[in-house]
Amino acid sequence: MRQFGTIFKFELKSYLKNKIFVGVTVFLVAVIAVVMFFPSFIGGGAGEITVDSEDENVSAESSGTEGLMLFSAEGVDGAERYRTAFAEAFADYEVGETEDGEERIKERVASGEAECAFVLHSPTSYTYYVDNLSMYDANTEIADTVLGNMYQVQAMIEGGIPPEQVSEVLGVQIQGETENLGKDQMQNFFYTYIMIFALYMVILLYGQMVATNVATEKSSRAMELLITSAKPVSMMFGKVLSSCLAGFLQLVAVFGSAILFYNLNKAQWGDNYIIASLFDMPVSLLVYMLVFFVLGFLMYAFMFGAVGSTASKLEDINTSVMPITLLFVAGFIVVIFSMSGGDVDSLLMKICSYVPFTSPMAMFTRIAMSTVPAYAVAISIAILVVSVVAVGVLSAKIYRVGVLLYGTTPKLGGILKAIRKA
Amino acid sequence: MRLTLRNIFKSFGEKEVLKGISFSAESGRAFGLLGRNGAGKTTTIRILMDVFGADAGEVLLDGKPLNYKELRIGYLPEERGLYPKKKIIDQLTYFAELNGMKRQDAVKSVDGWLKRLGMSEHRNKRLDTLSKGNQQKIQLVTALAHNPQIVILDEPFSGLDPVNAMLLKDVVKEEIAKGKIVLFSSHQMNYIEEFCDRIAILNDGVAAIEGDIHEIKRNYVRDKLVVRSEAAEQIRRDLGDCCSAREDGGLLIQMASADDKREMMQRLAGQYDLDEIKVFEPSLNDIFVEYAGDQAKEAAV
Numbered sequence: 150m151r152q153f154g155t156i157f158k159f160e161l162k163s164y165l166k167n168k169i170f171v172g173v174t175v176f177l178v179a180v181i182a183v184v185m186f187f188p189s190f191i192g193g194g195a196g197e198i199t200v201d202s203e204d205e206n207v208s209a210e211s212s213g214t215e216g217l218m219l220f221s222a223e224g225v226d227g228a229e230r231y232r233t234a235f236a237e238a239f240a241d242y243e244v245g246e247t248e249d250g251e252e253r254i255k256e257r258v259a260s261g262e263a264e265c266a267f268v269l270h271s272p273t274s275y276t277y278y279v280d281n282l283s284m285y286d287a288n289t290e291i292a293d294t295v296l297g298n299m300y301q302v303q304a305m306i307e308g309g310i311p312p313e314q315v316s317e318v319l320g321v322q323i324q325g326e327t328e329n330l331g332k333d334q335m336q337n338f339f340y341t342y343i344m345i346f347a348l349y350m351v352i353l354l355y356g357q358m359v360a361t362n363v364a365t366e367k368s369s370r371a372m373e374l375l376i377t378s379a380k381p382v383s384m385m386f387g388k389v390l391s392s393c394l395a396g397f398l399q400l401v402a403v404f405g406s407a408i409l410f411y412n413l414n415k416a417q418w419g420d421n422y423i424i425a426s427l428f429d430m431p432v433s434l435l436v437y438m439l440v441f442f443v444l445g446f447l448m449y450a451f452m453f454g455a456v457g458s459t460a461s462k463l464e465d466i467n468t469s470v471m472p473i474t475l476l477f478v479a480g481f482i483v484v485i486f487s488m489s490g491g492d493v494d495s496l497l498m499k500i501c502s503y504v505p506f507t508s509p510m511a512m513f514t515r516i517a518m519s520t521v522p523a524y525a526v527a528i529s530i531a532i533l534v535v536s537v538v539a540v541g542v543l544s545a546k547i548y549r550v551g552v553l554l555y556g557t558t559p560k561l562g563g564i565l566k567a568i569r570k571a
Numbered sequence: 572m573r574l575t576l577r578n579i580f581k582s583f584g585e586k587e588v589l590k591g592i593s594f595s596a597e598s599g600r601a602f603g604l605l606g607r608n609g610a611g612k613t614t615t616i617r618i619l620m621d622v623f624g625a626d627a628g629e630v631l632l633d634g635k636p637l638n639y640k641e642l643r644i645g646y647l648p649e650e651r652g653l654y655p656k657k658k659i660i661d662q663l664t665y666f667a668e669l670n671g672m673k674r675q676d677a678v679k680s681v682d683g684w685l686k687r688l689g690m691s692e693h694r695n696k697r698l699d700t701l702s703k704g705n706q707q708k709i710q711l712v713t714a715l716a717h718n719p720q721i722v723i724l725d726e727p728f729s730g731l732d733p734v735n736a737m738l739l740k741d742v743v744k745e746e747i748a749k750g751k752i753v754l755f756s757s758h759q760m761n762y763i764e765e766f767c768d769r770i771a772i773l774n775d776g777v778a779a780i781e782g783d784i785h786e787i788k789r790n791y792v793r794d795k796l797v798v799r800s801e802a803a804e805q806i807r808r809d810l811g812d813c814c815s816a817r818e819d820g821g822l823l824i825q826m827a828s829a830d831d832k833r834e835m836m837q838r839l840a841g842q843y844d845l846d847e848i849k850v851f852e853p854s855l856n857d858i859f860v861e862y863a864g865d866q867a868k869e870a871a872v
Contacts, residue, residue: 151671155665159661163657370651371654373652374653377646377648378646378669553617553622
């Protein structure tokens, strides 16, 4: 136990004295400070600047700046009507009617003279020409709506319904109200996303650090002395727990300064929805965050440490840790996709929230964005705790065998065999 | 104190490294653990230090199993290495603490040793700023700072200049004089002969020979003669296979048995003009080659 304390202190001190560690933390805090004080700088305390209004400014400025949209409705009845409707619908564009043939239109779009072009073949069919289709291009959807509306109106009028009634029918307003009994995913999305991402970054970065740390000791042969001076279990737990505390301190510094700076500038941020939702997270969630952070961190740090001990050279580390990294990234992707899809209670997520390798992220996400029964949370945490202890002890055993093996990186089977014998 | 290893077996997978090693070392005297590369010295040391257990056999101190919680062992590994990027005082204190010292005592002891080895000025430097020989001295502190009862030194003299070698010799002699069990492992036989009273030569997983170094020499079969003569060529031609040339220009003559000594000496002295004739007294080097060499291995098979 005393050995553990000595190792823990020594390792923690080397984190806190590490210039890169300190530098990155200070940099992150500075970035957060700049972001948080930003409205105070530009607003001079007016308190009226919000991201929303900035957005409006941006869209106002960009109006009419999208460029030229060619429009051709040659041979379609009431071409003028369609042109007017398109000009209204695409206010951002300068809609110019053209009598050019399709080949010429294509050339003009391709050459960049025009942004895009709509060539109407009939009231219900068109071709959209564009040079480089953007991911966010919604022009065809707008065109579909415009043409669909015009077709419906036309059809109803032809069917004998008076025009006033037509607009009434089409413009009917539905009264609806939402009463949320669980959690508001929209509101929780941002901070859950940030927390999951922080979890992901910290675990991956520190896991790598633990692996590199062990491999460095091995390659510098300090291991020869360490292994004869301290018990492998003390070594492993000392290293991993100190890196856990270092990571935690870094998180506290970053999130703590964010919260502090936000509160200093609360008035300036006013009613900005995203920022307010970020700092409006319930305390219970912070506690869950802490629990899953610690357990998830330990889980992976032990595995990284064990893998680090089997590498003889620092260069081998990257390939050795690949399987663990992939496992972790896979879990992260599942969680992020479920979050973006809005379905955090899918079967896959439910399974992931019990599997110890993915549960820190998956269960945390479900707690944050959905309603999970208390017993499920308890089971998930219990599985995780047991797994962490098991992985910790196993990794210490791998460590003990691994650090004495030099040369080619041993295969998993070989290590397990050696552990059973040792 | 008496450290005894009794019938130690150890295999790694299919490979049997130790096949029943036994030897014992006493406090206040240095013990030489010899053997060729791969003979099992490091494995023996690691078992002794409880890095891993033996498959069979016992490690005893005064007849009782070692209590690793109370026993302090100092180790200078053959593969040197500490933290290159850390301050010397920090890492030396760290290792002393790991070996059971309290922080203040550790700092005090480390400072004492740095002074003794003339390294005090480097106390607050990073290890990788030091020359190789000085790094070696720093490494020595890790083996001695926690005042261990058993000191294991693996090739302690490699990489040291003559002045530092002298300093280390003095330190080792002091440690022996303090009544510690000092285990030496080296391929430099002159150092072993200088320090060690007892030796064990490991070969193919067993102690091929173990005991008092003088006794081993005395018990060495006295069936060889060393001859120095102007007529060396003639003698070689006449005696044929049982006669071989030595590096120092003399001849080594193998007799059928030690009992033939008198007759052989008289015969040679009568026949040739000799400068010198005597019974061959082996050096430790000769003994090592005989017991650790390949012939010994083949003979064992």
